[in-house]
Amino acid sequence: MAFWLFAARRAAHTAVTLVLLLLFMYVLFRLVPGDPTTIMLGTGELPLEAQQRLRELWGLDRPQWQQFVTYAGNLLTGDLGMSFYFRRPVLEIVWPMLLNTLVLMTPVVVISIVLGVTLGTWLGWRRGERIEEIGAILALIPRALPVFWIGIVLLALFAYELRWFPIGGMRQAFFFPETWYQELPFFDIARHLVLPVAAGVLTSMADPLMIQRTALIEVKHEDFMVHARARGLSEGAQRRLARRNAFLPVLTYSAIMVGFAFGGQVLLEVVFNWPGMGRLMVNSVSQRDYPVAQATFFFMAAAVVTLNLLVDLAYGWLDPRIRHE
Amino acid sequence: MGSRNESGRPATRDLRARRREVLKFLGAFGLTAPSAALVSAIDGALQSASAQAAAGQPVPRLGVYLPNWPDQVELWRQLSREWQPLGIELDLQQGTLDTFVSQIVAEQKLPHMGSMSWGGAPDRLDPDYFLSEMFHSRRTARGGLNFGFYRNEAFDRLADAQRSEMDPAKRQQLVREAQTHIVEDSPSIVLFHRDIIHAYNKRRFSGVKPILGNGIGFPYMPLSYMDITPLTPRKFMRLTSIYDIASLNPFLTPEIYNSTTLRLIYATFTTRDEKADVMPWALERWNIVNPTTVDITLRGNTKFHDGRPATAQDVKFTFDFINKHRFPALSRIYETVESAEITGDLTVRLKLRTASAPFTANVLGYAFLAPKHIWEAVPSNLATPADWPNDKPIGSGPWKYVEWRKGEYLQLAANQDFFMKPKLEGMVVLPVPQMESMVGMLERGDSDMLGWNLDMTLGERISRNPELEVVRTPTHGQHEVRLNLGMAPTDNKAFRRALQHVTDRKKLLDIIFSGAGVVSNGAPITPALENWANPAISAPEVSVDKARAVLRDAGFTWNAQGRLVMPSA
Numbered sequence: 070m071a072f073w074l075f076a077a078r079r080a081a082h083t084a085v086t087l088v089l090l091l092l093f094m095y096v097l098f099r100l101v102p103g104d105p106t107t108i109m110l111g112t113g114e115l116p117l118e119a120q121q122r123l124r125e126l127w128g129l130d131r132p133q134w135q136q137f138v139t140y141a142g143n144l145l146t147g148d149l150g151m152s153f154y155f156r157r158p159v160l161e162i163v164w165p166m167l168l169n170t171l172v173l174m175t176p177v178v179v180i181s182i183v184l185g186v187t188l189g190t191w192l193g194w195r196r197g198e199r200i201e202e203i204g205a206i207l208a209l210i211p212r213a214l215p216v217f218w219i220g221i222v223l224l225a226l227f228a229y230e231l232r233w234f235p236i237g238g239m240r241q242a243f244f245f246p247e248t249w250y251q252e253l254p255f256f257d258i259a260r261h262l263v264l265p266v267a268a269g270v271l272t273s274m275a276d277p278l279m280i281q282r283t284a285l286i287e288v289k290h291e292d293f294m295v296h297a298r299a300r301g302l303s304e305g306a307q308r309r310l311a312r313r314n315a316f317l318p319v320l321t322y323s324a325i326m327v328g329f330a331f332g333g334q335v336l337l338e339v340v341f342n343w344p345g346m347g348r349l350m351v352n353s354v355s356q357r358d359y360p361v362a363q364a365t366f367f368f369m370a371a372a373v374v375t376l377n378l379l380v381d382l383a384y385g386w387l388d389p390r391i392r393h394e
Numbered sequence: 395m396g397s398r399n400e401s402g403r404p405a406t407r408d409l410r411a412r413r414r415e416v417l418k419f420l421g422a423f424g425l426t427a428p429s430a431a432l433v434s435a436i437d438g439a440l441q442s443a444s445a446q447a448a449a450g451q452p453v454p455r456l457g458v459y460l461p462n463w464p465d466q467v468e469l470w471r472q473l474s475r476e477w478q479p480l481g482i483e484l485d486l487q488q489g490t491l492d493t494f495v496s497q498i499v500a501e502q503k504l505p506h507m508g509s510m511s512w513g514g515a516p517d518r519l520d521p522d523y524f525l526s527e528m529f530h531s532r533r534t535a536r537g538g539l540n541f542g543f544y545r546n547e548a549f550d551r552l553a554d555a556q557r558s559e560m561d562p563a564k565r566q567q568l569v570r571e572a573q574t575h576i577v578e579d580s581p582s583i584v585l586f587h588r589d590i591i592h593a594y595n596k597r598r599f600s601g602v603k604p605i606l607g608n609g610i611g612f613p614y615m616p617l618s619y620m621d622i623t624p625l626t627p628r629k630f631m632r633l634t635s636i637y638d639i640a641s642l643n644p645f646l647t648p649e650i651y652n653s654t655t656l657r658l659i660y661a662t663f664t665t666r667d668e669k670a671d672v673m674p675w676a677l678e679r680w681n682i683v684n685p686t687t688v689d690i691t692l693r694g695n696t697k698f699h700d701g702r703p704a705t706a707q708d709v710k711f712t713f714d715f716i717n718k719h720r721f722p723a724l725s726r727i728y729e730t731v732e733s734a735e736i737t738g739d740l741t742v743r744l745k746l747r748t749a750s751a752p753f754t755a756n757v758l759g760y761a762f763l764a765p766k767h768i769w770e771a772v773p774s775n776l777a778t779p780a781d782w783p784n785d786k787p788i789g790s791g792p793w794k795y796v797e798w799r800k801g802e803y804l805q806l807a808a809n810q811d812f813f814m815k816p817k818l819e820g821m822v823v824l825p826v827p828q829m830e831s832m833v834g835m836l837e838r839g840d841s842d843m844l845g846w847n848l849d850m851t852l853g854e855r856i857s858r859n860p861e862l863e864v865v866r867t868p869t870h871g872q873h874e875v876r877l878n879l880g881m882a883p884t885d886n887k888a889f890r891r892a893l894q895h896v897t898d899r900k901k902l903l904d905i906i907f908s909g910a911g912v913v914s915n916g917a918p919i920t921p922a923l924e925n926w927a928n929p930a931i932s933a934p935e936v937s938v939d940k941a942r943a944v945l946r947d948a949g950f951t952w953n954a955q956g957r958l959v960m961p962s963a
Binding site: 103107115117119120123155162221224228232235236240241242342344 | 492822
């Protein structure tokens with residue numbers, strides 16, 4: 070019972086957060102100087118009268134509160150509005166980009182977490198050894214480098230010099246397979262994925278790795294670990310036990326990581342010419358395409374907040390020590 | 395601040411001031427911080443500028459707005475050095491194109507001067523753009539491009555006269571005379587007209603045709619792709635561009651890249667040839683009956699891409715449709731054409747609202763033939779037919795639509811029914827948002843033509859590749875420094891002329907763009923447009939002595955520290 074009360078309260082918090090977020094973003098985007106008609110059209114391509122007519126057609130001439138009421142009303146029916154730039158419903162614009170981003174970010178997040186946890190456990194287990202010091206430093210170096218730089222270096226090496234991989238894009242328009250393996254489904258997307266995923270993993274792996282390592286070092290000295298050793302569990306079994314118990318902080322962090330993955334990584338997407346959410350986000354902000362900009366940020370924020378909620382709820386189940394009373 | 399603002403719109407100004415306060419506050423939250431910073435940077439520049447130079451006092455630091463592009467930064471490093479001997483100091487404020495549009499054009503808040511480069515959009519080939527749009531006093535209003543507040547009645551009269559003069563020879567005279575005022579009054583320091591640098595794979599394709607103001611790869615002028623001939627079994631060409639299109643509806647977008655790309659599918663009535671002279675395209679000919687009456691004749695046997703024949707019905711429908719819906723993107727058409735009457739199977743008589751000299755270039759060259767049978771069936775529940783998705787565009791142009799994947803590619807196939815048959819079987823336009831990737835794709839053979847403006851460094855690197863050819867084409871686009879005539883000391887003509895004498899245009903072009911371009915003669919129209927440039931005008935002599943003499947004659951002096959001092963009242 071206590072759990073359901075807790076869940077309801079957390080869900081209500083989440084809902085309030087999201088509503089505030091929508092309102093805040095609405096106001097924020099409109100405070101940035103310039104409106105879609107001035108920014109999109111660039112320098113003097115439209116006479117003032119035509120620009121005024123465009124504002125009327127797009128409803129931008131109405132008072133802000135009226136525009137907001139319309140926007141909020143539409144939102145309640147699941148309508149995110151029309152993009153000013155594309156003149157298509159926002160979902161139709163955002164959805165394909167979101168899918169593209171997930172194609173890129175899912176492997177990045179999964180590989181980062183799996184590798185991070187595995188290596189973090191391994192390093193934490195060898196606490197105090199020379200290999201732990203070197204390992205931690207090695208993991209932190211790519212973390213400290215900007216992702217676009219890593220991307221450019223990978224491109225220079227593996228795309229320009231060795232020519233093993235394409236230099237960007239999600240697939241090659243008009244790709245003609247020459248060998249049997251090139252005919253495999255997804256071959257083209259897969260070879261386009263290798264470099265951006267590598268760059269993404271290199272930069273995002275260090276966080277789960279370091280968190281797991283720290284947590285493991287703490288767990289290692291807990292009573293139940295001493296007990297496990299006393300029971301004569303093998304080293305591997307002990308490590309697995311410690312890994313599972315050290316995983317909680319990484320889980321919390323993963324929720325945030327997945328959430329942000331929905332927003333794509335702008336720099337990664339630009340360097341590798343990936344048609345995803347990050348680029349859409351940046352373009353829509355600079356074009357003052359408010360509905361699209363709001364939708365992209367909202368998707369990202371909603372993912373972070375919702376996953377946080379899920380993790381909070383899952384804690385009680387994952388960790389028997391946490392009880393909702 | 396200048397009198398303009400005090401007589402401006404007090405209510406809006408208060409509101410804007412308040413809005414800015416809120417913005418600065420919210421900027422602390424981080425999300426809008428960059429924008430807020432730019433706004434306050436420009437405000438800061440204006441405040442320092444509004445500490446107007448008082449008579450007999452040293453000239454204040456001059457506020458300069460420049461876009462944060464590497465070439466502009468380098469340009470101002472050079473200019474600061476060149477202008478130093480005059481005893482002036484510059485306060486450089488870097489912004490983005492956004493700030494330029496929203497602050498300087500829309501809100502007309504130019505500090506003492508603003509640096510800008512104007513691209514060579516096709517409508518700017520007509521001299522009307524760089525004269526009337528930029529310097530006519532009518533365009534000093536908010537959103538107008540005369541944001542330096544140049545006002546000269548004699549110039550206005552000439553600018554208006556050339557706009558309505560339908561006789562090309564007489565118009566040429568007016569255009570040339572108008573430019574002498576600009577050079578004399580110096581409202582702008584026009585620096586140079588940078589060449590368009592494109593590249594293509596010459597092992598795979600030949601017949602590439604450079605067009606003045608367009609280069610070989612921009613979609614602005616459809617003639618440039620017509621003669622491209624494949625040299626290998628692959629009959630379609632892959633072209634890279636920085637942008638992607640936003641929509642397939644030709645009535646929607648005023649944005650130049652999108653609208654010109656769609657005009658590969660929708661043939662315009664006229665277009666421009668290699669020398670940028672107007673030539674018939676969907677039309678067979680036009681005839682100017684009198685200044686407000688033009689007869690146009692469609693080419694016989696024109697077919698739309700769905701096989702239906704095009705007739706005078708479609709021509710009339712096109713103009714009626716645009717007039718009825720007043721599409722903002724096509725304002726120049728409905729503002730010029732009053733009515734269209736069918737006078738034969740292929741002929742239509744257009745009545746113009748006023749005589750318009752740019753008519754054949756900018757109205758007939760911008761309006762496209764729209765199939766009546768498709769657009770009259772567009773659902774009427776839309777606010778405007780411009781919002782219709784138009785997923786399968788049907789035009790009559792040299793290229794037929796095949797597929798568009800947003801952010802990935804736009805595929806076009808040759809229209810063998812077009813009067814001038816493309817030699818390619820098709821084209822694929824790939825949007826690549828990064829210059830380095832575009833170059834890499836060309837070098838690796840992943841693309842066949844690079845249709846975006848390269849700089850000379852990249853151009854030189856590409857030209858070392860034996861498979862690739864770099865093509866330089868002159869353009870009418872220009873780099874300029876616009877001076878604010880609404881505040882001291884840039885309101886002083888002698889001061890402006892002195893700046894002209896310490897600006898070494900050729901040196902700047904050599905240093906920043908490896909000399910790839912045409913040095914300006916001081917007028918806004920490039921000498922490469924021989925029809926319109928004034929051959930009698932030449933750039934002011936570069937000489938510090940001369941500049942100082944001009945200033946001295948106007949009463950300027952220098953103080954003990956060598957700083958320029960305003961003339962005493």
